[in-house]
Amino acid sequence: MWKFLLIAAVATLPPKMELDKARPLADQQGFLDELHARQAWQTTRGRPDVVVAVLDGGVDDTHPDLKGQVLQGPNFTSFAGGGLDISGQGHGTHIAGVIAANGKVSGVAPGVRVLALRVEVPEYENGAFTGIAPEPHAMARAIRYAAFEGHARVINYSGGVPADPEVRAATAEAMRAGVLFCVSAGNAGRDSYAQDTPNLDMTCALVVHGLDHQDQLAGFSNYGDPRGICAPALDLLSTMPLSPNPFNGEGRSRYGRYGIHTGTSSATPCTAGVAALVYSALADARHVSPTAIAGLEVAKILRTTARHLGDTGPNPRYGVGAVDAAAAVAACKR
Numbered sequence: 001m002w003k004f005l006l007i008a009a010v011a012t013l014p015p016k017m018e019l020d021k022a023r024p025l026a027d028q029q030g031f032l033d034e035l036h037a038r039q040a041w042q043t044t045r046g047r048p049d050v051v052v053a054v055l056d057g058g059v060d061d062t063h064p065d066l067k068g069q070v071l072q073g074p075n076f077t078s079f080a081g082g083g084l085d086i087s088g089q090g091h092g093t094h095i096a097g098v099i100a101a102n103g104k105v106s107g108v109a110p111g112v113r114v115l116a117l118r119v120e121v122p123e124y125e126n127g128a129f130t131g132i133a134p135e136p137h138a139m140a141r142a143i144r145y146a147a148f149e150g151h152a153r154v155i156n157y158s159g160g161v162p163a164d165p166e167v168r169a170a171t172a173e174a175m176r177a178g179v180l181f182c183v184s185a186g187n188a189g190r191d192s193y194a195q196d197t198p199n200l201d202m203t204c205a206l207v208v209h210g211l212d213h214q215d216q217l218a219g220f221s222n223y224g225d226p227r228g229i230c231a232p233a234l235d236l237l238s239t240m241p242l243s244p245n246p247f248n249g250e251g252r253s254r255y256g257r258y259g260i261h262t263g264t265s266s267a268t269p270c271t272a273g274v275a276a277l278v279y280s281a282l283a284d285a286r287h288v289s290p291t292a293i294a295g296l297e298v299a300k301i302l303r304t305t306a307r308h309l310g311d312t313g314p315n316p317r318y319g320v321g322a323v324d325a326a327a328a329v330a331a332c333k334r
Helices: 004-010 030-034 088-100 136-148 165-176 264-286 295-305 325-331
Strands: 051-056 070-072 113-118 120-125 128-134 152-157 180-184 205-211 229-232 236-239 258-261
Touching (some): 030 229, 088 236, 088 258, 088 264, 128 136, 136 152, 180 295, 205 295
Parallel strands (some): 051 152, 180 205, 205 229
Antiparallel strands (some): 120 128
């Protein structure tokens, strides 16, 4: 299971942006401008009844920018730990903030809610902690819970989908129930997606490629399907857990409550956040519950309003193009 800390082993990353303590944090969230999110907020910042499930190693809901934004779901894994974020480098909390933070920093959809579902557990070798990895049975149960009990309209998994028959079955059931999946393309810089991701039903799944600040495919980003979609993947400033990693004592961020991450893991919640804005805008326009809106329709809106990149029309490197929050939300009024 690849995470931020593994990217450097498979691809060369550009220098990480340094946080400027003299500037407001919100001014350093350039990914919101790259997504045209602030323009979309003139129509909607998201509705609290739109829920985005984050499948990861947990989310620290005590962060002040996430208070009231996170719903803690059941822990389906073999690891007990409540709302603790056990992920490497604060992965789960960072992703939750990219989607729905509402404080000193903002998520793409600060009016929606995140449903935190742990699907990953610690791994050890010779008694030493080596990282975390998904438990397939936990992921399958979490997907079903998100779709059928947690009322999630979007499921975000910033990793490669495990090649497991139970996960495939749960994913298919959730898609038939109208849930939209947002998953990462991977960070190996190759022309194929990570793990079992290529076997997803692409009609109701968005596989997210990573862009640099010049709207070019990031050197580390996987690619390979013209139905994919692109989002910012460099230097995303978001929320971080307040406590050190419980297994190796790793400090989460030298900036304290906030940190800067790079990777398709960060691009994926950008797309999930825009999808949540679309669910919200459609629900407002039609005066219906978000649960009445199909993920297939939301995926179509995101694809048809994306900014084309590279070759004319969809192509394997850039998919349908860059997700555009303002254009997607505007399309909900038509």
